[in-house]
Amino acid sequence: MVLLLLAGLWAPAAQAPDSADDRAALVALYRATGGPNWRNSSNWLSNEPLNRWHGVHTEAGRVIELSLYNNGLTGRIPRALRRLDRLRYLQLGGNRLTGPLPPWLADLGPRLWRLFLNNNQLTGPIPPAWRKLSGLQWLWLGGNGLTGPIPAWLGDMRFLDLLYLSDNQFAGPIPPELGRLANLTGLNLRGNRLTGRIPPALRNLTRLGRLDVSDNRLTGPIPMWLGDLTRLQVLGLGGNELTGRVPTALRNLTNLGWLHLGPNRLRGRIPAWLGDLQRLKGLTLGSNEWAAGPLPAWLQAKRYFLLDLDLNDSQLTGRIPAWLGQFPYLRNLDLSDNQLTGRIPASFGDLTRLTSLDLSSNRLTGRIPSLNRVTELYHLDLSSNRLTGPIPRLQGLSDYSPRVDLSNNRLTGRIPAWLGELTSLERLDLSANRLSGRVPARLGNLASLRHLYLHDNRLTGSLLPRLTRLRLWTLWIHETEACLPANARFRAWVRRIGDFRGSFCR
Numbered sequence: 408m409v410l411l412l413l414a415g416l417w418a419p420a421a422q423a424p425d426s427a428d429d430r431a432a433l434v435a436l437y438r439a440t441g442g443p444n445w446r447n448s449s450n451w452l453s454n455e456p457l458n459r460w461h462g463v464h465t466e467a468g469r470v471i472e473l474s475l476y477n478n479g480l481t482g483r484i485p486r487a488l489r490r491l492d493r494l495r496y497l498q499l500g501g502n503r504l505t506g507p508l509p510p511w512l513a514d515l516g517p518r519l520w521r522l523f524l525n526n527n528q529l530t531g532p533i534p535p536a537w538r539k540l541s542g543l544q545w546l547w548l549g550g551n552g553l554t555g556p557i558p559a560w561l562g563d564m565r566f567l568d569l570l571y572l573s574d575n576q577f578a579g580p581i582p583p584e585l586g587r588l589a590n591l592t593g594l595n596l597r598g599n600r601l602t603g604r605i606p607p608a609l610r611n612l613t614r615l616g617r618l619d620v621s622d623n624r625l626t627g628p629i630p631m632w633l634g635d636l637t638r639l640q641v642l643g644l645g646g647n648e649l650t651g652r653v654p655t656a657l658r659n660l661t662n663l664g665w666l667h668l669g670p671n672r673l674r675g676r677i678p679a680w681l682g683d684l685q686r687l688k689g690l691t692l693g694s695n696e697w698a699a700g701p702l703p704a705w706l707q708a709k710r711y712f713l714l715d716l717d718l719n720d721s722q723l724t725g726r727i728p729a730w731l732g733q734f735p736y737l738r739n740l741d742l743s744d745n746q747l748t749g750r751i752p753a754s755f756g757d758l759t760r761l762t763s764l765d766l767s768s769n770r771l772t773g774r775i776p777s778l779n780r781v782t783e784l785y786h787l788d789l790s791s792n793r794l795t796g797p798i799p800r801l802q803g804l805s806d807y808s809p810r811v812d813l814s815n816n817r818l819t820g821r822i823p824a825w826l827g828e829l830t831s832l833e834r835l836d837l838s839a840n841r842l843s844g845r846v847p848a849r850l851g852n853l854a855s856l857r858h859l860y861l862h863d864n865r866l867t868g869s870l871l872p873r874l875t876r877l878r879l880w881t882l883w884i885h886e887t888e889a890c891l892p893a894n895a896r897f898r899a900w901v902r903r904i905g906d907f908r909g910s911f912c913r
Contacts, residue, residue: 423468425457428490433463433470435487440480440504447478462498469493476523477501489514500525500547507531508553517542525571526550533558542566549573549595556580557596562587573619574598581620583608593617597643605630612636619643621667626650629673634659643667645691653678663687669717670694677721682708693719693741701725702742710734719765720744727766729754736760743767743788751789756780761803767791767812775813778803790836791815798823798837809833814860816840822861827852836860838883846889848873862886862908869912875900884909 436442437451445451449461458465464472470491480502489511495518504527512522513536522540525547532555533548544566553575561570562584570591577599585594586608594612597619604627605620612618615636621643629649633642634656642660645667652675653668664686673695681687682705690713699722706713707730714736723745731740732754740758743765750773751766758764763786774796775789781803790812797820798813808829818840826835827849835853838860846866850856851873858881866889875896882904884890890912891897901907 425465425468426470429465429468429470429493430457432487432490433457433460433473435485439485439487440482440502444481445475445479464496466493472496474498475502480504482506484509484512486511488512491515492518494519496521498523500527502527504529508534508537508548510534510536513537513539515540519543521545523547524551529553531555533561535560538563540564545569547571549575549598551575553577557582557585557601559584561585564588565590567591569593571595572599576600578602580604581606581609581625585609586611588612589614591615592638595619596623597646598622600624602626605633607632610635613638615639616662617641619667620647622646624648628652629654629657629668631656633657636660637662639663640686641665645669645671647671649673655680658683660684661686665689665715667691668695670720672696674698676700677703679703679705681705686712688712689715691715691717693717693721693744695721697721699724699746702728702731706731711736713737715739717741718745723747726750727752727771731755732757734758739763741765742769745769747771749773751776751794753777756803762786762805764788775799775801775818784808786810788812789816793817795819797821798842800825804829805831807831809855810835812836814838814840818842820844822847822850822866824849826850829853831855834858837864839863841865843867846870846874846884850874851876853877857881859883861889870897872896879904881906882909883907 442448442451447461450459457463457470462474463470471493472495476498483506484504494515500523508529508531516539519540520542521544529551538560541564543564545568549571556579557577559582567588568590573595580603581601583606591612592614593616601623605625610632616638618639625647628651631654637659639660640662642663649671653673658680663684669692676698677692687709702723710733713734715738719741726749727747729752732752737758738760747769751771753776756776756778757780759780761781762783765788767788768791771792771794775794777799779802783805784803785805785808794816798818809831814836821844822837822842824847832853833855842864845868848871856877857879859879860883862883863886866887869890869892885908890910893911
């Protein structure tokens, strides 16, 4: 008997039965959002316990978490979800949900901690009823088509830790009431239509690690008080109409890893004290009104830290220094639209982690250097310079390169056949050079190519039949002596091309 009693003490507790209302709510969600076409619908509509349905977690028979990110949901969020009144975590981001934000989500009450509806096709304003969701810690609504002003009452949601409203169509000023969110560590308002100045009340958000208000229509100077937000790791102010000089107070942001200040209308010299920010990994300063001058020498101190450097349209003059090729971790480099002269440094061949290189619209001369040690380059733009010589074998171009632009130079020789190996290439522009010979048949292997610009060269001969494999939207071969055979195959091919400029062979 004693043994039987002890065995009873160690027996696992019986699992609470699932709520019938919760099950009905999930079935309604499945039917309303194209459940048969979801990417993963394991066990949905089955008799299995709800916590074995994909994305569902329960506690004591009640659904507390529903996570269906990027799962192919379509249509509107059904009202039946309001029955899930024990829900703490709702993740429906990355789908194709439509319609307005449901006001009835407020019925989930203060138990809901985290709400993700980002990257859908939702529209309209944030419903006033949502102020009842007073327990929210994370609110992600970015990447939709939401409109109206950012509600001032969001400043009353005192538990908010992350507020991401980016890439919508919110308009009007940034509400100063957001400065009451003392627990906020992340505020992302990027990519809206916000106007006015950055409100001084945001200086109270001393726990912020990320502040991104880029790509709006904000005006005025960069506030000096931003230098008091010393926990900032990401600061995005680019894509606005900010004016004046960069305040020296920002040098206090010693934790800053990513600083985006362009484009704006900032003036003066690029601040040398930026070199003192030891943790800086990403720096975007391009498209401002900086004083003309050479590439800042203090960048050398960032050799082992910088991953991304954008100085496009920054009035840079002189040569590109060889030391810029000694940044072992640099991934993205944009020096386009400047007045740089001389050769592209051979040391760029040592940028082994480079994935994007844009040196377009400068006054660079000489040959394109070997980039053979660069093995993951997916974007290359050297257009609108004065480069000469043949196109070298650019082994660094990745199979995933979508765009190569070498146009408006003085390149000579033939179009290299190896370009046909770049199977992910979507756009190839070799126009306005001095290239000669026939268009290589191997370009017909470029199954992803949609735009091909070869005009204004010295090309000759008829295009070869293999090129008709290309599913082009744009083909320009005018101002060359290359032509298309006047047969039915090529005529049918041209009819499928939306923008063709060239001629048939006589």
